[in-house]
Amino acid sequence: MISVKRLGHVTLTTPDLQRQLDYYQTIIGLSVIDQTRDRAVLATKLGLETLVLQRGDTASLAAIALQIAPGTELSAVGRELTGRNIPFEIRSGVTPGIASAIVFKDVYGTPLELFSDYAFAKGERQVVGIMPIKLGHVARFVDSARAGEQFYTELLGFRTSDWRTTVSVFMRCGPDHHTINVFEGEKPGLAHIAFEVKDFSELQRACDVLAGNEFKLDWGPSRHNIGHNIACYHKNSDGLRIEVYTEMDQMKDETLGYFEPRPWHEDMPQRPKIWPMSTSRNYWGLWGS
Ligand SMILES: [Fe+2]
Known part of the structure; x- marks a missing residue:
């Protein structure tokens, strides 16, 4: 495989x-x-x-x-x-x-x-804008989430982290809870791309960078339930949705089978599961539920 x-x-x-x-x-x-x-x-x-x-x-x-x-x-x-x-x-x-x-x-x-082989670009020290540490995941709207799970797990070695009923699936290829995720229910296409920042203080700085440049958030910052990342969203100048996030759940060892314990987890330990449709998208409150 x-x-x-x-x-x-x-x-x-x-x-x-x-x-x-x-x-x-x-x-x-x-x-x-x-x-x-x-x-x-x-x-x-x-x-x-x-x-x-x-x-x-x-x-x-x-x-x-x-x-x-x-x-x-x-x-x-x-x-x-x-x-x-x-x-x-x-x-x-x-x-x-x-x-x-x-x-x-x-x-x-x-x-x-x-x-298979990658050569890093030359690093730079100056501070400009949000400065993510990496591109973390790609989320798409699709006709069939099940078809995507089958393709990515059976052919490419992804593991299933969570389902939300049968309409969305989150898959990982490393310790991060999801790298590829797909949702049914809207016209197929790109839902968002997500940049990871180092920690919550960097997410706060990102919100200030965005607001100061007239890119107002259309959701967040809030902590998701599925994946538990703190995330904020805005639309870029092409109308594409961009997520900036931190603190995503980590499966540090696949053989253990649970995500590294965190105080905000619903289950202890937090294992991959099927979440009900009633699951809020905001652990901190009702907004975006
Ligand atoms: Fe996302």
Whole structure:
């Protein structure tokens, strides 16, 4: 089985590349590490590539890049895909940090770029904008959550963290509670991308950066029940929903089977489960329930 280790970057199309570059550089605090007329690659100040922006007609998700174990031969992944009748291609020069990737579509038709070896971008010390530590998860609206769970767990080695009844599923590929999550009930497409910040004080600073630049929150900050991350949401200048979060549940050892205990957990220990539809989305109160 293919075993995904972490989320790399997402590729987003945008009708206004320059405006999006301004937003991700000055508000989110990413650095442009490669740019052509129609495409730019952005990384965190810590050297993790998080985003490829491409000129396009609409603002939408074009691809998700996922890392597998360094040193893995992409041809071995290709044999696995061939065995499952999944067409693929090997692409080289994907980004400055990804020399080659194997590209195929997931069950929702989103291209996935699997890469094994990654070269960090040069880090930077200056403080600009929110400055996340990484791109943490990608959330999508889909027709079938069950189909996504089957694809990501059976083919790519994800584990199921939680279900909300049968309509949304949260899946992890490392200690973080979710890296890929999908929701039924709205028109299929990107729901949000989420940037992780170091701690709650950084989330507070992020809220001030956003408000000071006229990006008002449309939800939060609040603590989710599923995943227990403290999260705030706003829409960027392309109308895409962006989450900034911290304190997400951690499954530090898969063999133990529970998330690292926290004082705000409903269950002790907190294990993956099916939450009822009545579950509030805000542990701290009624807003957003
Ligand atoms: Fe999220």
